[in-house]
Amino acid sequence: MRLDRRQFDLLTLTIVLVLSTHVGHLPLWANLAAGLLVGGRWLQRSYRPGLGAMPVWLRLPLTLGLPVAVIAQFGTVLGLEPGSVLAIGMLVLKLGESEKVRDARAALTFAGFILMAALLFDQGLLGALHVAVAVGLVFLCLRELEIPPGERRGPLFGRELLGGARAIALSVAAAVPLTLLVFLFLPRLAQPLWGAPDNLDARTGVSEVMTPGQFQSLMIDDSPAFRVQFATGQPPPPQQRYWRGLVLNRFDGLNWTRTDSSSHRPVESNLQLLSAPLDYEVTMEPTQQRWLFPLDVPTAAPERFLRNVDLTLTGFRPIGAVQRFSMSSALEFRLAGLNPTQRQNALALPYGYNPRAQALGAQWREQYGDNAERIAAAAMKLFRDEFSYTLTPPPLGRNGMDDFIFETKAGYCEYFASAFAVLLRSAGVPTRVVVGYQGGFWNPTGEYLLVRQSDAHAWNEVWLGERGWVRMDPTAAVRPERVSLGSRAASGAETSWYRSEWLMTLRDRWDLVNQLWNEVVVQFDTLRQQGLLRQFGVAQADWNQLALAFAIGTSLLLAFALWWALRAGRDRQDLIDRAYAALCRRLQRAGVERAAHEGPAAYLQRLRAALPQSAAELEPLFADYIRLRYARRDADAAESRRFAQAARRFRPRRNSG
Structure with missing residues (x-):
């Protein structure tokens, strides 16, 4: 299935955000080349969609020239920096040939590896937040690829996208407890398995040579x-x-x-x-x-x-x-x-x-x-x-x-x-x-x-x-x-605005957040993990004890999730059915109860006779319910919310006689 305009725009935006996580440590030529290729591809796809993918006569020289340029810059294609430049170039070239949904999925999967590489350069709070936003946009783009073009309405940055972002946020929130268990108790190595290098964005600061003017x-x-x-x-x-x-x-x-x-x-x-x-x-x-x-x-x-x-x-x-x-x-x-x-x-x-x-x-x-x-x-x-x-x-x-x-x-x-x-x-x-x-x-x-x-x-x-x-x-x-x-x-740099109370307070709070991030996340190493069970009488936990704690925590988490799914009295209806059930209860209090075997069309016929003054409001409500529930396999999220809002606003009118 071919990508439509909305899907391609979101894919391009996602790749741009992924590339932005590496801008600070890429060579200037790589940043410029990536920007020109992505921008040119978006313009071509937006205004000349009939041309299709990037032509082979252009894509092939770029593909062959990429490793040559990396070797010319770094002397090798191995290592964190040259490997990142090579991967980013491959992602940009993949965008150039992305015309179908499967191409977009492959590009987004590859973008995930590039985001992991970004964390090898910078583990700071801002860098982690930058990567997290990019990961969220990758998930959102993958969700957008699942929606058939004929069922999509509205502009790219509309209610549908906000609804998708809300769904992605809820899914990520549901994964947080298990993620915390993995972070805390999954036995970790003293050194990374892949030999990840130290932070390359470190600031050298004071050096071992002092020359007047160097500071x-x-x-x-x-x-x-x-x-x-x-x-x-x-x-x-x-x-x-x-x-x-x-x-x-x-x-x-x-x-x-x-x-x-x-x-x-x-x-x-x-x-x-x-x-x-x-x-x-x-x-x-x-x-x-x-x-x-x-x-x-x-x-x-x-x-x-x-x-x-x-x-x-x-x-x-x-x-x-x-x-x-x-x-x-x-x-x-x-x-x-x-x-x-x-x-x-x-x-x-x-x-x-x-x-x-x-x-x-x-x-x-x-x-x-x-x-x-x-x-x-x-x-x-x-x-x-x-x-x-x-x-x-x-x-x-x-x-x-x-x-x-x-x-x-x-x-x-x-x-x-x-x-x-x-x-x-x-x-x-x-x-x-x-x-x-x-x-x-x-x-x-x-x-x-x-x-x-x-x-x-x-x-x-x-x-x-x-x-x-x-x-x-x-x-x-x-x-x-x-x-x-x-x-x-x-130096006279601390002017009144710089020393103002609100700015100093803001700087204090922000640096405190960075300090907590360093203590809780960045500095959580093997030694600190081994001391997690000290309050349970284990002075220095080995990998067997950590694995046992992880298994116990995971079991408790799964038990809670199972209880949540099967708890008594849980309303298993979706948004449309919940809104329709609430509407029926409201109509029951008005004196017209729906029979257990009665469908919406038959129920509406009785309502027209029993509540003629409300018939003009009820007919579009029931028509929407029938269309959303029976006319299609999956209801649109935005239309479902509009139906639920209209059902909540409805109030039956009594007959004047």
């Missing part, structure tokens, strides 16, 4: 980096919210990078705690990087992570999915330890770069001697008095720090931390750069701290002899609001 894209990125829940229930004050990521020691005149001696090696650090450790849990968004961001300095490393010489945390593998880590940190501490190699690394400067900055540092050295605190204070005063904070600083030349310190004098954290380190090293004071995050937004509804990518920050650690490594933040000297109010306040 600019992060400063305007409002997406979450991680969320923190504290054992005490309340976060530390903003001035203590420094999230330590990487310590950078090597400077080549432009870039700051790590040295091998400061990382990748577990140690017993020279950390002296001056206050009780603070316990908290960090829920990291995927980054495809191997480092964590503890508060200040960590007292220990979580499982599968190492605490390095510089008290950073490095994992054995990249963080490719949302993960939660239990941590403990010290807010008041003394960080000692500076051997000759570390001192040399913390003083090294490249030859031939930034001579004016090195001369200023040497001048401070002559003026203050080896008093590191006075040298650091002089640098802080220089930044506080002469520098300004901006997210759009002027470009720098080869001697970038000279240009920044003596010419432009405008920038943000990367510029300040880099210049501060160059000045102090030039004065003979060991100094290093620390990159991570600073601040965070406290969500009072969910009682957790949200740290966004825009909170990315760079600061310094200075060696002050007996005091050890001391954190100094030149950005706080230039713009104190950056530390006390956050990055957006420092």
Whole structure:
């Protein structure tokens, strides 16, 4: 059977929505090609339907050229990204030849696999909702293909489509209990059977190389980096919210990078705690990087992570999915330890770069001697008095720090931390750069701290002899609001509308929903599944116990469904029969009872005589009932609802005599 205009339009709309779930990670040429082919096919089918399917002379080159284009882009047709591009191209080409109902069914079945692939790229709440809407439209299109063209009335987006959407929603709702049982108790593998890769849409965030200007894209990125829940229930004050990521020691005149001696090696650090450790849990968004961001300095490393010489945390593998880590940190501490190699690394400067900055540092050295605190204070005063904070600083030349310190004098954290380190090293004071995050937004509804990518920050650690490594933040000297109010306040981005109460409340609620989604769905792994039966006395359920729980739950669900279907007094009539029975009861109360053997035509004859004043209303009602019940096999849903509404509105009129 050939697809009519309505069916083809709905099929095209469904495929467009399916393709939209992959738009964000497809190459530009694939998005453009898919859009042009789908749009061209719809125009041809709508205005020149007599041409039929896409001609072979066009379809064959496109089919042969698709794998060639994929190989040219990715080097292979295997893997998640090239496989997705290949599958999407095949779906678009299938639309080009879809002229019959069976072709449309095949295309929709293939679309289901493409939607599953979309979830391998993004397991976030919005991505899951996007896929769910597309799946619903696939079901709706399949239902539309079952309706013969002659029984279809009205426009595409009419009551019939709404009725079909309602039926699909009820069917999906009926499947939810079994779906929950499968999700909770069906034994799952520690790793996906098909070797699904980690989240490819992860945001890298802070990287292991810092170049002045590199954080600019992060400063305007409002997406979450991680969320923190504290054992005490309340976060530390903003001035203590420094999230330590990487310590950078090597400077080549432009870039700051790590040295091998400061990382990748577990140690017993020279950390002296001056206050009780603070316990908290960090829920990291995927980054495809191997480092964590503890508060200040960590007292220990979580499982599968190492605490390095510089008290950073490095994992054995990249963080490719949302993960939660239990941590403990010290807010008041003394960080000692500076051997000759570390001192040399913390003083090294490249030859031939930034001579004016090195001369200023040497001048401070002559003026203050080896008093590191006075040298650091002089640098802080220089930044506080002469520098300004901006997210759009002027470009720098080869001697970038000279240009920044003596010419432009405008920038943000990367510029300040880099210049501060160059000045102090030039004065003979060991100094290093620390990159991570600073601040965070406290969500009072969910009682957790949200740290966004825009909170990315760079600061310094200075060696002050007996005091050890001391954190100094030149950005706080230039713009104190950056530390006390956050990055957006420092840049002036938090205008009145952005800080309005209703918008802040909305942001709180939405992020709380995302947090719950991560905890309940995304992070529901094998370990959490094994702890589901803990309240029943099973400390760690194995697959046999989980399978037994699944069988018991399924049996109870089936028993309830059977009781629902067979319960006493259940009205098994459909909408038409229920409306007709209610009409007959109303007529019985008016004095005209229908006999058990009496059909609608015979009953109507008696009603004409008994209720002549209502005959004009009853005749179309009974005619509709006879037509819907006996003239066709399956009644139209919209007509059935109209009959039921008309039957409910009917009120018998008494004879005036």
